[in-house]
Amino acid sequence: QQQVKQSPQSLIVQKGGIPIINCAYENTAFDYFPWYQQFPGKGPALLIAIRPDVSEKKEGRFTISFNKSAKQFSLHIMDSQPGDSATYFCAARAISGGYNKLIFGAGTRLAVHP
């Protein structure tokens, strides 16, 4: 019930392509769904996030699509660039003792080739 399943494990696209990373969850109590971006040798950093009362959110070239009935959400990167090459983690927030508990997916390693 606490799992967040992420796919694919790795992804290679050409510059300008639109990589799509998918996540699915079971726990309907999750109320916040962030995506984190991690560059090699660095800690993850928040990229974009969505709440379940919204079906889509865009920030620059990054878009989250959210399907509440299917319990799925995905990250789309428009006009991808080599600088987008990183590992991407989806996550879901669970309320636990009043604190901010995030359950992370396994991660997707994205490579954007020039």
Add this chain to the structure above:
Amino acid sequence: NAGVTQTPKFQVLKTGQSMTLQCAQDMNHNSMYWYRQDPGMGLRLIYYSASEGTTDKGEVPNGYNVSRLNKREFSLRLESAAPSQTSVYFCASSQTGGRSYEQYFGPGTRLTVT
């Protein structure tokens, strides 16, 4: 602001040795977390602290202890290191309550146990 800082950056231990990973944040956050990151497994929560003076177990607490020294500092101790604890360890912090759920991560400690 330095954000979240971690020391050391790298460490090699022999089986059975002990060590403490240090973490500090300067964002006046109440909540702090320790995660481990292993290939194909995402980020798994080891321990968290919702506020100064409180700590609770996460998903994978066995073999670890923590201390919330004050509001800024949260340390992770390995009493008797095992090869299974070879991993990258991340400390994170966040606000408690409100609508800001973002967790801010440190740069990580890469630990190898031989």
